[in-house]
Amino acid sequence: MKKLLFQFDTDTYPSVFDTVVAYDGGADHVIGHGGLTAENVGALVDGTIFTRAPKDKKYTAIFIGGSNMMAGQQLLTAIQRHFFPGFQVSVMLDSNGCNTTAASAVAKVASSCTLAGKKAVVLAGTGPVGQRAAAMLAQEGAQVSLTARKMTRAVQACQDIKARFGVDLTPVEAFNNEDRAQAIKHANIVVATGAAGVELLTAEQWQHNSHLEVIADANATPPIGIGGTDVMDKGIERNGKIIWGALGFGSLKLALHRACIAKLFHDNKQIFDAEAIFALAKTMA
Numbered sequence: 001m002k003k004l005l006f007q008f009d010t011d012t013y014p015s016v017f018d019t020v021v022a023y024d025g026g027a028d029h030v031i032g033h034g035g036l037t038a039e040n041v042g043a044l045v046d047g048t049i050f051t052r053a054p055k056d057k058k059y060t061a062i063f064i065g066g067s068n069m070m071a072g073q074q075l076l077t078a079i080q081r082h083f084f085p086g087f088q089v090s091v092m093l094d095s096n097g098c099n100t101t102a103a104s105a106v107a108k109v110a111s112s113c114t115l116a117g118k119k120a121v122v123l124a125g126t127g128p129v130g131q132r133a134a135a136m137l138a139q140e141g142a143q144v145s146l147t148a149r150k151m152t153r154a155v156q157a158c159q160d161i162k163a164r165f166g167v168d169l170t171p172v173e174a175f176n177n178e179d180r181a182q183a184i185k186h187a188n189i190v191v192a193t194g195a196a197g198v199e200l201l202t203a204e205q206w207q208h209n210s211h212l213e214v215i216a217d218a219n220a221t222p223p224i225g226i227g228g229t230d231v232m233d234k235g236i237e238r239n240g241k242i243i244w245g246a247l248g249f250g251s252l253k254l255a256l257h258r259a260c261i262a263k264l265f266h267d268n269k270q271i272f273d274a275e276a277i278f279a280l281a282k283t284m285a
Helices: 016-024 042-049 054-059 069-081 095-112 128-139 151-165 177-183 250-264 274-284
Strands: 004-009 029-033 060-065 090-093 119-123 143-148 170-173 189-192 214-217 234-238 241-244
Touching: 004 016, 004 042, 016 029, 016 060, 016 250, 042 060, 042 069, 054 060, 060 069, 060 095, 060 250, 069 090, 069 095, 069 128, 090 095, 090 250, 095 128, 095 189, 095 214, 095 234, 095 241, 095 250, 095 274, 119 128, 119 177, 128 143, 128 151, 128 189, 128 274, 143 151, 143 177, 151 170, 250 274
Parallel strands: 004 029, 004 060, 060 090, 119 143, 119 189, 143 170, 189 214, 214 241
Antiparallel strands: 234 241
16 A cells, blocks of 8 residues: 655645655655645545545545645644544644754754753744744743744734743844844843844854853854854854754754654554654654
């Protein structure tokens, strides 16, 4: 029985990256569909759940991708609404790498220091990876602040995270590097999740911070998010802080993504969203 992974993407064209990792994760065939929404996905879901006998449904699975995490979350909800006892398949949500990237970064941070009770700041945290990283840190007991260039965006992101995960975060407006340096003044942990090629802190703005213990930067495109670090930093010490660069925890991200794909085919009842993916990441870190 062939392992079929249906790639449901909210963007016009399904992600090539996600397709490659799906094959590396063990799918025999990956069938991509783009431009999907909660309104038009129904017939495709029906096709996945009505075509194979109960014992063979584990060989069909769905992966939700795309650049818009909220749209992906809505798609996941819509897909699950079509399931009923005996007629469902396993599903994974990883819009824009939100869950696998965030889970890998936070798992590596957690392997470097205790999270409970620590002060953590997620810089430029309103995007998919930033929101998921903030939620995971908070669920592990950290006191989390999330920065954005505009307070309205920071507030909205914190409200969305509260609605989804039930955790409280502190929104912080940080328009420039100086504002972000002030935001991390008393932080123990910094996770940078800004746009590609945007430096969020200079080296001088963090190197002499006596409170800082661990930094993780998800940006691999020069200039990277945290000046004075390197994308290849893999838990190395710089200026008394442990540093994880984007490629330093990127190997875990890819391994985690592949492992999740493989587990989709263990049975037909797996739901891999933030919680399940982070739980797996902690065992792999």
